[in-house]
Amino acid sequence: MSAIEDLVTELSRLPTIGKKSALRLTYHLLKQPPEQSRRLAQVLGTLTERVRLCERCFNLTEEQPCTICKDPRRDAATICVVEEASDIAAVERTGEYRGVYHVLGGRLSPLDGIGPDELTVTALVQRVGAGGIREVIVATNPKLEGEATALYVQEQLSSLGVLVSRIALGMPVGGDLEYADGVTIAQAIASRRQMR
């Protein structure tokens, strides 16, 4: 295989990159000064060398523990449980949450061979069992597999006497009832709140 083909093959393994985009990226790189490609190769190398999982929360990090776990200003008694490390970035963008996290490393998906043993639930149970935790917020995605995962997490924590909560489901802010699907509206009505 030629060098061009090699790179195209590797690039098209990436999500959202098809054969055509991979080819375009490859030709683009060939037109740039060689330093650019070298720099890219170097950063990729450092990335895999330096980035590890946080021992405490399984976030992606270059330090142990990660900056969030280490931050004394954060509320270490509240844990937000998410599926992937990328979900942390989404919650952090809000600037509203001041607690810490726990990354499960996926969701229950037995058809793909992902069972409880493949997730970090046991580590979460140990972490909560060690004490000092007031609340666990389960923020897995509100889909079939995310719901089952949330349920499983709740069940595992149920004997530890910690408050387990689930993120609210319903209408998105700025949404229109007229355009929302039936399932969402039904869910929003079921989890309505009293106005004060």
Next chain:
Amino acid sequence: MTQASRVTLSSIAIRDFRNIERAELTIPPDGIALVGDNGQGKTNFLEAIAYLELLRSMRGVRDRDLTRFGATAFHIGCVSAGAAVNRVGIGVERTGKKRIMLDGVDTPRLTDALGALPSVCFSPADIALIAGAPAERRRYLDIALALSSKRYLAALRQYRAALARRNAALREAARPGARHSSVAAWEPALAEHGAVIVEERRGWVAEGATEFTRLCADIGERAKMQIEYESPLAAAADVRAALAEALHKGRDHDARRMITHAGPHRDDLAVTLGTRDLRLVGSAGQQRTAAIALRLLEAATFRTRGGAQPVLLLDDPFAELDRKRASRVLALLEESSATGLGQTILCVPREDEIPAAFTRLERWTVRDGVFARVAS
């Protein structure tokens, strides 16, 4: 009830579907009579029309086996009137990629395109509806209900997804070295969506049971034929709670067999003659009568719930019926709707087998997948 509008197919184009390499037919509002020997492509033609409704084979054949030998994809397109959508185009590649255009607009979600061209097919193979395994009758219920109730369709999809996962979790848990099991985590979803399926099936059978008995009597059956919804949950007041409990109780048993036992995926639609199972005591003619009554009921469901008089696909439907019964079935088809007989695509092996009611239909022949119009 608003009057059902009559769905008519005005043209159909088929490419590389089964033994049909290329066919383009213009179809009159009353329909056509298609004459051809066995194995020439009659049923394939009906299957292509039914594909526009089900988005898969009505015979349960896999998509890649529907593509003509040597071709890489098949296409079916139609222009119709009376349905919500007037132009449907479907392309299915051997790789499994399926593309659907409704009125020229790409429709990425298959569920949005289901039922685009309402049709009901009467065929000798329908005998399996009565004589076959419960899965045949569940499939029948699922099609009749999923195409007429969005709620049912959504529940069915979710239920199947959750069921596949619980079964996979049961297998996973049986693997040596597995420490934790997620079997229980799938049960709330199964109970929630399974309950919708049970309630809708129960309601549909309650609604149609009298009609079924009447249809069988009208076709000429003297003993009383009945349908009954058969499910351990059929009588439950709170189906969701009952199913959740059954799943919980069955967990150990399920774990040993590595399969989920409780739930609507094990239901049946019992068809009885007098008090006995028609499957065991019925003659071939009686079973055929019951199968036709089920198809008539399916057509009635589309009329009353979907407001559309479906296209009738008749695949040599009177082959095993005596003349008297055959003419009654035709009368029932006609009287069942204020708009008269639906557009009919009739397939028969020989010209002299075209019933009198259909001799006025435009005639076509099919031979080795090639269609030709017979000059009148």
